[in-house]
Amino acid sequence: MKNVTERTSNPFGLRPPFDRTGPDERTAVFGYGDANADFHLIGDHPDVHGGRSTGVPFTGTESGVAIQEVARAVGFADGPFDRPDLENLYCSYIHMCCLPAGETPSDESYADLERFFDAELRAINAHILLPVGERATDHVLREYTTQRHRIDLDMAALHATEIRGRGFLIVPIREPTEWEDTDDEAIVARLEAILGRDYRQTKGVATLVG
Template sequence: MIEVIMLFDGLSSPVKNVTERTSNPFGLRPPFDRTGPDERTAVFGYGDANADFYLIGDHPGVHGGTSTGVPFTGTESGDAIQDIAREVGFASGPEDRPDLENLFCSYIHMCCLPAGETPSEEDYADLERYFDAELRAINAHILLPVGERATDHVLREYTTQRDRLDLDMARLHAREIRGRGFLVVPIREPTEWEDTDREAIVARLEEILGRDYRQTKGVATTVG
């Protein structure tokens, strides 16, 4: 077992990366709760804590998990992304709690909100340090942001490319973008996919998996 000890801003004590844990492996706690007493507070990061691929969604209201506690479950968009993960070999087992290998999933806004509500800019800002801490603890090589909000955040925070790129998800979809220590491959919101979008992201992931992608991190550090 590999153990990594980190201090997270806003937490009172060190937390451990216990790799056997698939859900919330670092014991993060959301800073606020606006849901009812019998409703889920948050959809925490989930998957292989030693993964090289990191799938990044928006919030539970868009990409799912309010009923299962697992990102990318229970919504049209979430199910489409999970289907891709299964096709390229990242996911197996039950749909509501899949077994993930070499893939970790989380949201830039992990907290659940009452039905019909969406996070405010302040809400996103409140949770940014939690998302960033978990992403850096996982230490993945390939970042896969899903949708415009997640892609915008990842390009701004983890690459030097945002000012050079239009946030046109149809053009960014399945494209490789060098970042500061990462390779970023944006994924267009599945509800907006057109004829070849699904095939394009499957082909891109299979191509990356077929090469020595673990060298990406060093290359991206010098190029991004």
């Protein structure tokens, strides 16, 4: 049984490589949750999925609340919405740094932060990756599967499906602000189905799956 750390927020003490915010503003929204989790929820950046005011991913925005509702429905989260208690779920962003109001991350800043995200993902060593939205899903499919070249990045079609990766099972989640009809029910049902079976996979296998 792995026991990475008991720390809930920024368990590995990451320090962002740049700070472009004002002196009284939050520098970054670090990873948060159960560092021994089997499920890793992966968002884009704080201005999309939240956390600028709380320091906790998936808080304070419409998308964040929707994702938390899913986490609560399957038993991953409880407690306050601004600082939930998470079990078997870890949350982080591919771009953890905050930017000045109105700015969006550049390709260069995503690239600059990639090594930090990758190091944390491998340290958590979850079995199931849950990328939220097109940017995070594209990154996860490119970096952790051999299938990106043959997958159309249609998030409506990919939502709540299962994709085998290199030692991971990937379940993309459509951007919650674009959810229609039963999209919320679909991701809850998919996660419940995964939890109901033996989802654990062998880590560190050299063979590429898929």
